[in-house]
Amino acid sequence: MENHEEAKTIETLLAAGDERCMNLLFAEYYRDLCAYAARYPLSAESVEDIVQNVFISFWENKRGRPFIGSVRSYLFGAVSKAALRWLRDEGKAYFEDIETHVDDFWESMFNREEEEAFEKLMEKLREAVEQLAEQPKRVVRSIIWEDKPYKLVAQEMGISVNSVKTYYVRALESLRKMLGDKYLILLILLSRKKV
Amino acid sequence: MKAKTIEELIADYCAGTLSAKEAARLHRYLRENPEAERMFRDAREVHSVLRSAKVAGGTDVREAERRFRALLARRSRRARAIRWLGGGVAAAAVIVAVLMMAHPDSTLRQEPVVEMAGLSRIAPGEVKATLSDESGRAVEITSESASRLVTPDGTVLVNDSLGGLRYDRSGTADEVARTQTLTVPVGGEYRFTLADGSQVWVNSASEVRFPTRFTGDSREIYMSGEIYIEVARDEARPFIVHAGDKSVRVLGTKFNLTAYPDENEVVTTLVEGSVEFCDGDKCVPVRPGEQVVLDETTGRMETREVDVSLYTSWASGTFEYEQMGLEAIARQLTRWYDVRFEFDAPEFRDHPFTGVVKRNQTLDEVLRLIEKTTNVSFEIVDRTVHVKRTEDAGTISRP
Structure with missing residues (x-):
C-alpha cells in the first residue's frame, strides 16, 4: 500500500492550499503515473502531457479543502480516465472491452508491495528478449528502448515496414509464451485478492 | 490496396x-x-509492460516539475481572464468557438444586465443513491459512505471511493442471490459494478433493479430513467436490460439507454459491440455509432447515425449539446439541479443550443453559458427557472 506518512503530509498540505504539496506529489507519484499511462497506446509525449494535465486539474480543483478518499487511487483513476478521453478525442483505437481485464493488475503493479514482483517480471522479460533470434531482437530493441517508429526501423534494417510489424508482433507473442502464463496470471490474482 | x-x-x-x-x-x-x-x-x-518500463526509466521528474510550474503560472494569468466561464479550459474553448459562429457581433453587443439573485446558490447534483432490498428497507449511499457497507438484508458490500459499490468484489458467493434496487434521486448520480463486473452509471431520477448475484443462463436487470452501461463480456450468458416492456439484449458492449417516463422517447445509443433493441416482440439490431429511437406514441422505431459522445458524455461528467432544443435541455437540467423550468416565452422550446457544460458547475454558470449564444434570459423564483426573451427579462430586472 502507499506510504502513509507521505500520504498524510500530502493531504495536510493540500487542504492548506500549500504548493509544497505538489513537490511531494511529483516525487511520490509522477514516474509511476507515467508508467501506468504508458500501458495505453500513447506516444511518450502524450503520456507526460496527460499526467501533467491531471496534476494541474488536481491542484486547481482540490486544493484548499480536505480531500476525501485516497489521493493515490484518485490520481491513478484520473490518469486512466484522461488517457481514455485522449484516445477518444484523438480518434485512436482502444478496445476497452478487450483490454479491461488487466485493470487491477496494472494499478497494483505500482504499489510498493508489488514493486519486487514488477522487478522480477522485468528481469524475466529482459532475459526473454535476449533469447529472441537476431532480427526480432533488434526490432524489439529499436521500437521499445530507442522509441523508433516502424518506418525508421525498416530503413535501418533494410527490410519492409510490413516485415518490421510482423516481426514485432510475433516477437511480443513469443515473449509472452516464454514468460509463461504463470507470471502475468500470478500477478493478476495477487492484485485481485488484496482488494 | x-x-x-x-x-x-x-x-x-x-x-x-x-x-x-x-x-x-x-x-x-x-x-x-x-x-x-x-x-x-x-x-x-x-x-x-515493456513500454511502461521504458517510460518509467526515461522520465525526468525534475524537468516535469519545472514544466508543471511554468504551465500553472501561465494558466493562472489566463484563468483570471476567463473565470466567468467557470469550468475547465477545454469547455471554455468549445463554447467560445460556438459563440463566434453564432454571433459574429457578440463582442459588440452589450450584455443584458440580469439580476439573478439566488441562482448561484443552486448547486449541481452529486454522487448519491438509495439502496433498498426486497422488503423495502433502505440505506443511503453518498461519496462519503464507508468502504464497507452492510445492507438491511445483511449483504456486506465493498464500496470503492471511485468505482462505487462493487458486487463483483463483495463476499456474496456463498449466499443466495437477492434482488436489490438502486434509486438515484433528482440531483444525484451514481456508478456501481454488478456481480459480473459490468459497470453501470445511473443518471438522475433513475432506478436500477438487479440481483446481487447472477444465476441461470442470462443476466437480467430492470431500469427506468437513464443508464450508461459497460457490459462485461460473457457469451454464455446474454445480458438483458429491461425498461418496462422494452428490452436491450447484449453479449458485451457499451451503450446508453434513456427511458424516462416523462420523455416520449426511449433512446438506445450504442458505443461498442452489438445489441438488439426490442419493443415487445419487435426487435431491431443496433450497430456501433447508431441510435434507435422509439416514439412511444406512434410506436415507430427509427435508426440513425449519431455522435455517440453527445449521448454518453454525462457519464464522464459533462453535458454535450449539439443543436439540442431548450426544452430537452431543460428536462435534463431539471433532473440534475432539482429545479423546474417555465417557458414564459414558449417560442424558445425548440430553440437549438450547441455547447459543452460541466456537470459540476452551478446552475447559474450553466444558464449564463446558454444566455451567451441565444436571445434567451433566465430568471429564477424559488426553484423555478423562467425562460424569457432577452428584452423581456431585461425590462423586468432592470432597476
Whole structure:
C-alpha cells in the first residue's frame, strides 16, 4: 500500500492550499503515473502531457479543502480516465472491452508491495528478449528502448515496414509464451485478492 | 490496396496509427476469432509492460516539475481572464468557438444586465443513491459512505471511493442471490459494478433493479430513467436490460439507454459491440455509432447515425449539446439541479443550443453559458427557472 506518512503530509498540505504539496506529489507519484499511462497506446509525449494535465486539474480543483478518499487511487483513476478521453478525442483505437481485464493488475503493479514482483517480471522479460533470434531482437530493441517508429526501423534494417510489424508482433507473442502464463496470471490474482 | 495482416493491424494499434475503419475491422475480427483475440491480448500485455518500463526509466521528474510550474503560472494569468466561464479550459474553448459562429457581433453587443439573485446558490447534483432490498428497507449511499457497507438484508458490500459499490468484489458467493434496487434521486448520480463486473452509471431520477448475484443462463436487470452501461463480456450468458416492456439484449458492449417516463422517447445509443433493441416482440439490431429511437406514441422505431459522445458524455461528467432544443435541455437540467423550468416565452422550446457544460458547475454558470449564444434570459423564483426573451427579462430586472 502507499506510504502513509507521505500520504498524510500530502493531504495536510493540500487542504492548506500549500504548493509544497505538489513537490511531494511529483516525487511520490509522477514516474509511476507515467508508467501506468504508458500501458495505453500513447506516444511518450502524450503520456507526460496527460499526467501533467491531471496534476494541474488536481491542484486547481482540490486544493484548499480536505480531500476525501485516497489521493493515490484518485490520481491513478484520473490518469486512466484522461488517457481514455485522449484516445477518444484523438480518434485512436482502444478496445476497452478487450483490454479491461488487466485493470487491477496494472494499478497494483505500482504499489510498493508489488514493486519486487514488477522487478522480477522485468528481469524475466529482459532475459526473454535476449533469447529472441537476431532480427526480432533488434526490432524489439529499436521500437521499445530507442522509441523508433516502424518506418525508421525498416530503413535501418533494410527490410519492409510490413516485415518490421510482423516481426514485432510475433516477437511480443513469443515473449509472452516464454514468460509463461504463470507470471502475468500470478500477478493478476495477487492484485485481485488484496482488494 | 492489399488488406493488412492481423500482425500489421495489431502493430498499428500498438503504435496508435490504426484508422477508424481498420480499427472497426480488427475489433470485429477479434470478436469473431478467439484465437486472434488471445494473440492480441498477449501482444498488448507484453507491449504495455515493456513500454511502461521504458517510460518509467526515461522520465525526468525534475524537468516535469519545472514544466508543471511554468504551465500553472501561465494558466493562472489566463484563468483570471476567463473565470466567468467557470469550468475547465477545454469547455471554455468549445463554447467560445460556438459563440463566434453564432454571433459574429457578440463582442459588440452589450450584455443584458440580469439580476439573478439566488441562482448561484443552486448547486449541481452529486454522487448519491438509495439502496433498498426486497422488503423495502433502505440505506443511503453518498461519496462519503464507508468502504464497507452492510445492507438491511445483511449483504456486506465493498464500496470503492471511485468505482462505487462493487458486487463483483463483495463476499456474496456463498449466499443466495437477492434482488436489490438502486434509486438515484433528482440531483444525484451514481456508478456501481454488478456481480459480473459490468459497470453501470445511473443518471438522475433513475432506478436500477438487479440481483446481487447472477444465476441461470442470462443476466437480467430492470431500469427506468437513464443508464450508461459497460457490459462485461460473457457469451454464455446474454445480458438483458429491461425498461418496462422494452428490452436491450447484449453479449458485451457499451451503450446508453434513456427511458424516462416523462420523455416520449426511449433512446438506445450504442458505443461498442452489438445489441438488439426490442419493443415487445419487435426487435431491431443496433450497430456501433447508431441510435434507435422509439416514439412511444406512434410506436415507430427509427435508426440513425449519431455522435455517440453527445449521448454518453454525462457519464464522464459533462453535458454535450449539439443543436439540442431548450426544452430537452431543460428536462435534463431539471433532473440534475432539482429545479423546474417555465417557458414564459414558449417560442424558445425548440430553440437549438450547441455547447459543452460541466456537470459540476452551478446552475447559474450553466444558464449564463446558454444566455451567451441565444436571445434567451433566465430568471429564477424559488426553484423555478423562467425562460424569457432577452428584452423581456431585461425590462423586468432592470432597476
